[in-house]
Amino acid sequence: MTEKGVTTIPGGGVTSAKGFFAGATCAGLKTRGNDKLDLGIVYSETSCVGAGVFTTNTVVSPGVTLTRERVSSGHIRGVVANSGCANACVGPQGLTDAREMAALAAARLGVGEDEVLVASTGIIGVELPMSLIRGAVDSIEVSPDGGPLFARAIMTTDSHPKEAAVSFEIDGTTCTIGAVAKGVGMIHPNMATLLCFIATDAAVEPGFLREALVGTMNVSLNMVTIDGDSSTNDSAVVLANGAAGNAPIRAETSEVELFQRALTAVCTPLTKMVAKDGEGATKLIEVTVEEAATVEDARRAAKTVASSLLVKAAVHGGDPNWGRVAMALGRSGARVQEETLSLYMNEICVFDVGAPIPFFKEAIVASMQKSEIKIRASLGVGEHSATAWGCDLTEEYVRFNSEYTT
């Protein structure tokens, strides 16, 4: 996807923007998963303004607590993150360990300990093995090419790393936004957590940075749903170091829309990667709701359809079972009325303004074999729209999540 004025950087990631470095090591925290790297650092040569959005779960990792406190200080130099252990539900020791992990990384980087953010993902209810972390932090070498190493270090049961980057111009100055993500909500059981780190060399005024992050999350990672569960550790953080040299983007300037588009252009492909990589998933489901009474209604309706087990199972079976879509819309809480509702499966109309139509079933069944399934609902009660992403529900999901043992 290339938005107007925004150029995708093939192979780009969290170190694509000027002045950002990253690296990772194997501390021995991750006893399962698809990569041995399990402890990583993102570093900025100069001080960053930052913004973050975090899980709404009331049971949170102390890493989230610490990062939430620090992220908007205006002088962030780095992030340290581990996989294998969520550092959640472990009592007061959790905050002590999160602080020490940040301090260890700060010492390694030669920056202040409150200038480092911290994130964890992995098993809930066991303490961080600090002796392993203490021994490993000093072996991390950060470099401008280290983005892919960091991307691997935060993976748990992800089948592949998830990175994206874009560039755009402000008054002749090229700015870059790079990002890395992992996980799929709480789909990966105790190895929970959606993490997303975004690094830009654009100079951005802190208040607007937060507004832009919320705006992008509302249409990207907040619209992904795999199993309805949400983790104790979900975090998305953006850092802006200003190394591009542009005049700072602030709420009143004309560059606001361009920056928002660029941020969304980085996060949307990550969102789809996350949805498609859902545990056991074989298909990406994209649900678009149009003509909703409010944007909240559109989002709620789209997410409800994308998270309905029966819709997910139908998609898995290649079944154009639109009755399940109508049911999910009706229970979503959004304003939905049968008389004005139309439904499309892969753009083939199956229910037209309140009436089922005799669609060519074989054609839809054939189109349901694709690896990306589009469901579109037109509610006919307003002019707002939203898109949500999810994946199909498979026997493999159940097998994985019931065989996994604590």
Added chain:
Amino acid sequence: MTEKGVTTIPGGGVTSAKGFFAGATCAGLKTRGNDKLDLGIVYSETSCVGAGVFTTNTVVSPGVTLTRERVSSGHIRGVVANSGCANACVGPQGLTDAREMAALAAARLGVGEDEVLVASTGIIGVELPMSLIRGAVDSIEVSPDGGPLFARAIMTTDSHPKEAAVSFEIDGTTCTIGAVAKGVGMIHPNMATLLCFIATDAAVEPGFLREALVGTMNVSLNMVTIDGDSSTNDSAVVLANGAAGNAPIRAETSEVELFQRALTAVCTPLTKMVAKDGEGATKLIEVTVEEAATVEDARRAAKTVASSLLVKAAVHGGDPNWGRVAMALGRSGARVQEETLSLYMNEICVFDVGAPIPFFKEAIVASMQKSEIKIRASLGVGEHSATAWGCDLTEEYVRFNSEYTT
């Protein structure tokens, strides 16, 4: 379960109360499912007061619309119900057909057509085959022993009929409540729907009857969750014909609590049967939340745990994965704080007032092999409690729901 003053009637059902008759036939509507009977009638010799609670889905079957209109008229004589076709999402024809089905049953019974309620369950989006129904209604013979036939006629993919009955005494007069239920929320895909019909010979003042039904539903069938989906056709209806001869129970009388207990005593075993019969389920999950700030919090928290895919998958695998329970509680919207939280799996404490404890894992794993799993959470922030029921998530669930074709 026998509540104080309430006696369970073994083998009882919807015709256990005086003056209620039922019967069923095979109209040819149900092309799959575990029983051929698919069209049934419940009949009362005398006029009934009634009350109903219905799906909150905004897409509803016209049968629900009609029954909602009629149920509180004060002169109900019967219910006609079919399985195989939900009569939902079919445009204006749906209401026409629902009215005709009620009229056909009324003619068969010799009562007024607005004295008959109607309910449907089955595939969404196809019209009721009225020619089959027209030919079949007259072959239904109602009798005092017909409860089990009716119970079979409303089954879709239920593996067995679900019936219960209790008796209690008011001033020396024995009163009876009998009931029948089917389905498991929307778990049974297009063959959707939870239906529950309750028939009592107690004389009950209509206003209190509705209040009592809502009170019982809030602690029984509204606390069952299988897959989070809710159908277009869910209905629970209670009819009271007064044949027992007691002085009518009304809101101010001392019999109110006894009647409420008796109604709950009928509906609780039906609730467990419904949960345990969830598609592909092998285990019943009972989640009790205690010490919640409000009763709404307790209910929300209990239902969220019982409906968490990850909790359900863990139970399936016999995995005492309490981190998933803590996660589900934290995202429930209820007031939950880690510091005061305690968790018990099959009554073995695994997390004690904010700290994980070194439990004897093998003992819990062994206990998780049982067919009924109890999860208890003490929130430590209040004095309200609630219980929810669900079932485990199995590969069989996914297989069934993805192989089922429209």
